[in-house]
Amino acid sequence: KQEVTQIPAALSVPEGENLVLNCSFTDSAIYNLQWFRQDPGKGLTSLLLIQSSQREQTSGRLNASLDKSSGRSTLYIAASQPGDSATYLCAVYLIKAAGNKLTFGGGTRVLVKP
Amino acid sequence: NAGVTQTPKFQVLKTGQSMTLQCAQDMNHEYMSWYRQDPGMGLRLIHYSVGAGITDQGEVPNGYNVSRSTTEDFPLRLLSAAPSQTSVYFCASSNSHNPGNTIYFGEGSWLTVV
Numbered sequence: 077k078q079e080v081t082q083i084p085a086a087l088s089v090p091e092g093e094n095l096v097l098n099c100s101f102t103d104s105a106i107y108n109l110q111w112f113r114q115d116p117g118k119g120l121t122s123l124l125l126i127q128s129s130q131r132e133q134t135s136g137r138l139n140a141s142l143d144k145s146s147g148r149s150t151l152y153i154a155a156s157q158p159g160d161s162a163t164y165l166c167a168v169y170l171i172k173a174a175g176n177k178l179t180f181g182g183g184t185r186v187l188v189k190p
Numbered sequence: 191n192a193g194v195t196q197t198p199k200f201q202v203l204k205t206g207q208s209m210t211l212q213c214a215q216d217m218n219h220e221y222m223s224w225y226r227q228d229p230g231m232g233l234r235l236i237h238y239s240v241g242a243g244i245t246d247q248g249e250v251p252n253g254y255n256v257s258r259s260t261t262e263d264f265p266l267r268l269l270s271a272a273p274s275q276t277s278v279y280f281c282a283s284s285n286s287h288n289p290g291n292t293i294y295f296g297e298g299s300w301l302t303v304v
Contacts (some may be wrong), residue, residue, distance in 0.1 A: 080232075110293070119194070119280055119295035120233075165233070178293075180233040 078130040078170055082181035090168050094152035099166035104144045106168045109175075111140050111151050114163045114183070123164075126153070145172050158186045192216050196296035198283050203271040203303045211266040211299050219294075221284040222264040223248070224256065226277040227298075231299030233280070239264055271303045 079102045083185060099109070108127045112120040124133045124140040126149065131143045137154040155159055165183040182190065199214045216220065223238035225248075235248030239258040247273060255267040264283075268275060281296040 081227045102209070112295075117298070119297045120282075120293075121295070125292055135277075182230070182232045 078168060078177065078179045080166060080168055080179050080181040082164075082166060082184045082186065084184060085112040085182065086185040087189075088189060089156055089185040091156060091158060093188075094185060095151075095156045095175050095188075097151040097153070097164050097183055098188070099151070101147045101168045101179075102151075103168075103170060104147050105170065106144065107171050108169050109140075109142055110169075111138075111149075112165045112167065112168045113163060116162075120165065156186075158188050158190050160189050161186055179185055194280075194281055194283055194296040194300050196293050198299060199297070201298045201302070203268070203301065205271060205273060207271050209268050209271065211268075211279055213264045213266065213283075213296060214262050214297050215264075215281075215283040215294070216262065217283060217285065217294065219263060219283035219285050219289070222258065224254070224264070224266045224302060225280045225282065226250065227280060228277050236266065236279075241262070269302075270299075272301045275301065276303045277301060 081100045109124045111123045113118045113123050126133045126142045139152045142149045163183045163185045167178050167180045169178045224236040225233045227233050228268045234250050236254050237256040239245045242261050245256050258264055273279045279299045282293045284291050285294045289298050
C-alpha cells in the first residue's frame with residue numbers, strides 16, 4: 077500500500093527565507109506526483125505536476141524535484157512572502173492492475189511571517 | 191470561468207437524515223471524484239466516475255451513493271447521516287481517464303452531523 081508522508085506537519089519562516097517542503101512515498105513505481113496548495117476554507121489548487129520521467133518542474137518561484145529511486149520529492153519556494161502562507165500537499169499517482177490510485181500526503185502547514 | 195462548483199458550502203444534519211452534495215464542472219472533464227478530508231487522515235477517495243453512466247468505489251464508499259447522468263454533474267448522496275460523516279467534502283475533476291493529470295478541486299462542503 078502506497079503511503080505518502082510530509083514532514084514537518086507545520087513550518088514557520090520569516091519573510092524572504094526560502095521554503096523547503098518534503099514529500100516521501102513508499103512505492104517508487106509512481107506515474108506522476110503533484111504538489112497542491114490549500115488555503116484555509118478553500119479547495120486544493122494544483123501547483124506543479126512532475127511526470128515519473130522528469131527530475132524537476134519549475135513555475136515562477138516554485139521548483140519541485142523528484143527522486144523516484146529514493147521515494148522523495150521536494151518543493152522549493154524561493155524568497156517566501158506572507159501570501160505563501162497555506163497548506164501544501166503532495167499526491168502520487170500509481171497505475172496498478174488492482175486499480176489506479178491517487179494518494180495524498182497529510183500536508184505541511186506553512187506560515188510566512190512579515 | 192466557474193471550474194468546479196460545489197453546493198452547499200455548509201450543512202448541519204441530524205443523525206439519520208439524508209442529503210445530497212451537488213458538484214458541477216464546466217470544463218467537459220470525463221473524470222470526476224469525491225474526497226473527504228479529515229484531520230490526521232488526509233484526503234480519502236469516496237467515489238469516482240470516468241464518464242457519464244460509469245461510477246466506481248474509492249477507499250471509503252460506505253454510507254455514500256453517487257450517480258453520473260451527465261458529464262457536468264456528479265452528486266454525492268448521504269443515505270442516513272452518521273456523526274462519523276462529519277467532514278469536509280471536496281469534488282474534483284480532471285480532463286482524462288487518468289486522474290494523475292492536473293486535478294481541479296471545488297471549494298469544499300463542510301458537513302456536520304449531530
